[in-house]
Amino acid sequence: MTTRTKPSIPDLYRDARAGNRLAVGRLLTRVERGGADADTVSELAHADAGSAHIVGITGAPGAGKSTLVGELVSHLVAAGRRPAVLAVDPSSPLTGGAILGDRIRMEGSQDAVSAPSVTADGDAESVRHKPFIRSMATRGHSGGLALAVPLAVRLFDALGFDPVIIETVGVGQVEVDVVGAADTAVVVATPGMGDAVQANKAGLLEVADVFVVNKADRPGATDVRRDLELMLDLSKVTGQEAEIGYRPPIVMASALEGTGATDVLDAVADHLSFLESSGRRVDRRRHRVRTEIEARLAQALQRRVSNLLASSTGQALLKQVEAGDESPTSVTRRLLDELLSTAPSTPQP
Amino acid sequence: MTVGETEGADTETTAAADRETAAESALTPTQDARLRIVLAKLGLDGHDRGLKVVARILRDAGMEVIYLGLRQTTESIVTAAEQEDADAIGLSMHNAGHLTLAPAMVSAVAAAGMNTPVVVGGIVPEEDVQTLLDAGVATVLGPGASAAEVAQAVRDAVIAAEADAS
Numbered sequence: 001m002t003t004r005t006k007p008s009i010p011d012l013y014r015d016a017r018a019g020n021r022l023a024v025g026r027l028l029t030r031v032e033r034g035g036a037d038a039d040t041v042s043e044l045a046h047a048d049a050g051s052a053h054i055v056g057i058t059g060a061p062g063a064g065k066s067t068l069v070g071e072l073v074s075h076l077v078a079a080g081r082r083p084a085v086l087a088v089d090p091s092s093p094l095t096g097g098a099i100l101g102d103r104i105r106m107e108g109s110q111d112a113v114s115a116p117s118v119t120a121d122g123d124a125e126s127v128r129h130k131p132f133i134r135s136m137a138t139r140g141h142s143g144g145l146a147l148a149v150p151l152a153v154r155l156f157d158a159l160g161f162d163p164v165i166i167e168t169v170g171v172g173q174v175e176v177d178v179v180g181a182a183d184t185a186v187v188v189a190t191p192g193m194g195d196a197v198q199a200n201k202a203g204l205l206e207v208a209d210v211f212v213v214n215k216a217d218r219p220g221a222t223d224v225r226r227d228l229e230l231m232l233d234l235s236k237v238t239g240q241e242a243e244i245g246y247r248p249p250i251v252m253a254s255a256l257e258g259t260g261a262t263d264v265l266d267a268v269a270d271h272l273s274f275l276e277s278s279g280r281r282v283d284r285r286r287h288r289v290r291t292e293i294e295a296r297l298a299q300a301l302q303r304r305v306s307n308l309l310a311s312s313t314g315q316a317l318l319k320q321v322e323a324g325d326e327s328p329t330s331v332t333r334r335l336l337d338e339l340l341s342t343a344p345s346t347p348q349p
Numbered sequence: 350m351t352v353g354e355t356e357g358a359d360t361e362t363t364a365a366a367d368r369e370t371a372a373e374s375a376l377t378p379t380q381d382a383r384l385r386i387v388l389a390k391l392g393l394d395g396h397d398r399g400l401k402v403v404a405r406i407l408r409d410a411g412m413e414v415i416y417l418g419l420r421q422t423t424e425s426i427v428t429a430a431e432q433e434d435a436d437a438i439g440l441s442m443h444n445a446g447h448l449t450l451a452p453a454m455v456s457a458v459a460a461a462g463m464n465t466p467v468v469v470g471g472i473v474p475e476e477d478v479q480t481l482l483d484a485g486v487a488t489v490l491g492p493g494a495s496a497a498e499v500a501q502a503v504r505d506a507v508i509a510a511e512a513d514a515s
Contacts, residue, residue, distance in 0.1 A: 006515075022462060025434035029385075096383065097408035101416045103429060110428055132432055137413050139383070 009040045016159055017048070021132065024159060028134050031151045042151050048158035053272050054288075055163050056179030058170035058204065059188030064214040064255060065167050068188060070106035071261035072165070073131045077109065084132040084161035086152050088145065088168040088175070091137040100135035102167060109133075132161060138174075146174045146295035150181070150288065163268075170204045177295075180207040181288040183281060184271045186264070188212045189228065191220030205231065208248050210267045216252040216260065225250055246274055301339075308339055384507055387435040389417035389426050391454060394444040399471060403439060403499060410500035423450075423457035430458065430465050436507045437487070442471040452484035459485075464514050466506040470499070 007015070007023075009030065015023035030037040059065050069085055076083040087102035109131055136152065138145050149166060156164045166182060168175040179185050187208035205211075205228075213224045228250050232241065241247045249267045253260025275281040308314045317334060320326040388404050390397055397419050404414045415433045417426065430438055440454060451469050458465050466487035473481065478489045487506035490499055 021431050025432050029434040091413075092408060095409050095411045097411045098413045099404050099408050099416055100413060100433075103433075104416055104418050107417070107421075107425060110425060130428070134432055135413075135415050137383070 009037055010044065013041065013044045016155075021130075024132060024155075025134070027155060028152055031155060032136065032139075032148050034147060038147075038151060041155060045151075045154045045158035049154045050157065050285075052153075052157035052162040052164045053184070053268075054153055054157070054182045055165045055184045055186060055268055056182030057165060057167045057186045057188065058175065058179040059212075059214075060190070060193060061169050063188045063190045063193075065169075065188050066102040066105035067255045068212065068214060068253060068261065068264070069102075069165055069167050070109045071255060071258075072265060073106060073109035073133075075261050075265055076163070077129055077131055080129070081163070082129040082131075082161050083163055083165060084134070084156040084159075085165045085167065086134055086136055086149065086156070088136045088138060088149070088166070088178075090169065091139050096139065098137035098139075100137060103133055103135055106133055132156070146177065147292075147299060149178045150292040150295075176204060176207060177291055181284075181291045183275060183284050184209045184268050186210045186212060186268065188214050189224055190215045191218045191224050193224070209246075209271045210264065211248055211250040212260070212264055213250060213252050214260075215254060215256070217254040217256045221252065225252065244278070244280070246271075246278075304339060308335060313338060384412040384436045384504065385415060385433055386412050386437050386439055386503060387415045387417060387426060387430050387433060388439040388441070389421040389429075390419050391421055391423065391426065391440050391442070391450045392444070392446055393420065394442065394446065395419060396443040396471075397441070399443070400439075400441040403441065403470060406496040406499050407439075407503060409496070412500070412503070423454050426454065427457050427461045427463075430463065431461060435465055437466045437468055437503055437510070439468045439470065439503065442469060442473065445472075447471070447473050448477060448480060451481050451486050455485035464510050466510040468503055468506050470494070 007026075009027070012023045012027050012030075016027055027041055031041050032038075057065055057069060066087065069087070073083050073085060085106065087100070087106075089098055089100045089102060091098040110133070134152070136145075136148065139148075153164050153166065166178060168179055170176060170179070170187070185207045187204055187210070189211060190213070211228050213221050213228070215221065232247055232250075235241050236247075249270070251260055251263045251267050253264060272281075275284060309318070314335065317326065317331045321328055321331050386407055388400055388407075390400055400416075400418070404416050407414050415429060415435065417429055426438060426440075429435070438454065438458065440451060442450065447469060451467065455467050458467060467485070468488045468490065469481060469486050470490040473489050473491060481489055487509065488502045490502055494502070
């Protein structure tokens with residue numbers, strides 16, 4: 001199968017649809033690099049995508065997200081599902097390098113055996129759905145992640161993976177946006193991470209559809225549960241529960257004791273049922289598409305802004321601010337006029 | 350994931366001194382096409398300090414390291430390399446199993462239809478190096494290889510494999 005020439009994107013896509021995992025891996029690389037190849041993948045995948053349940057899992061570093069995801073995946077495979085995981089880890093802002101260490105916590109899930117293969121003799125491989133786990137580095141803050149994640153998810157979806165699980169550290173707006181745009185957002189909390197006041201602060205907790213109190217074997221787990229319940233009680237009055245009549249469940253889980261994974265899956269499935277019965281799944285999808293398009297537009301504009309500032313016009317105006325002839329606000333206004341009146345100067349790489 | 354500064358005798362490098370040069374040279378050839386490297390210990394071999402140091406070296410050289418760590422099998426490494434579209438596989442070997450395990454890794458990669466180069470580091474006696482190279486291992490890095498040498502060896506292995514494929 002040594003291919004001498006580089007296969008085209010449509011060829012890779014066809015192979016991937018036929019179940020070639022090598023092709024899936026290569027397509028994901030193109031997706032990550034962005035540009036025209038990524039757009040082609042997007043076009044191809046768009047036609048076939050739209051059915052997978054997209055689950056975002058987030059929480060502080062060390063909360064046990066990857067371990068939990070590994071367990072979820074094992075159970076999903078055992079139930080005959082075909083899960084895919086996108087595990088996002090940060091890149092170094094200094095060198096751009098990254099150590100992607102989520103996979104190491106999920107290795108056992110690759111050996112998970114789906115139920116039918118237990119009875120099959122000999123050709124167990126044919127019914128065994130290996131989960132597909134892909135690590136992704138954030139690669140800087142310039143919005144690359146906001147583009148690459150939705151596209152990778154769409155690709156998994158189009159290839160028949162379901163559910164598609166996105167795991168990110170819950171820091172940074174992009175990460176929160178990505179998880180918030182999933183069908184079901186799971187927020188993982190652990191004992192020792194602050195009190196009820198923390199739980200009422202704005203942010204991550206607001207996007208949660210399911211809470212997991214992880215490391216429930218540790219002291220303080222019930223306190224976390226109580227604080228979260230309290231927070232949710234308040235949202236009976238003003239928040240999500242008052243608005244749409246859905247109260248995010250709180251699930252206790254412990255990898256040490258091997259408990260909670262199936263409860264998490266049940267809660268996630270229940271949330272999907274709620275979305276479907278209430279007609280809200282369409283809203284989620286609309287929100288997701290909107291978030292992605294917004295990110296794409298923002299990135300395209302950002303590039304034009306950078307180009308403009310680097311141009312002679314931009315440089316001249318900046319010098320005028322330096323010299324004290326103009327203020328940053330007045331120059332901004334003039335640059336904005338310039339930006340809106342000119343067509344994009346260079347095609348995107 | 351923390352990497353100990355200099356603990357124990359098997360630190361394979363004088364990392365601090367070389368880090369700057371490694372990071373610098375990394376910025377030139379890769380850019381968008383960031384190298385993705387799978388790092389693992391194959392089989393029963395618990396000495397992962399060296400591998401952790403190498404992970405950090407490659408990260409600091411601007412690469413993306415998919416760290417698999419201890420007790421991997423040729424199958425689990427192939428699976429990871431496939432799903433992660435790895436540019437190279439790095440094996441760390443300290444248990445004298447290299448003559449068996451490294452060639453097994455090379456054949457497993459080939460059997461999966463990949464041409465991903467396999468780079469071996471750790472403790473490999475001088476007289477075994479050629480045997481490993483003949484078996485298809487891309488490079489063998491020994492103790493004392495500097496951070497810059499490690500990063501460059503990985504980069505060279507990737508470039509050679511790409512040239513091979515086209």
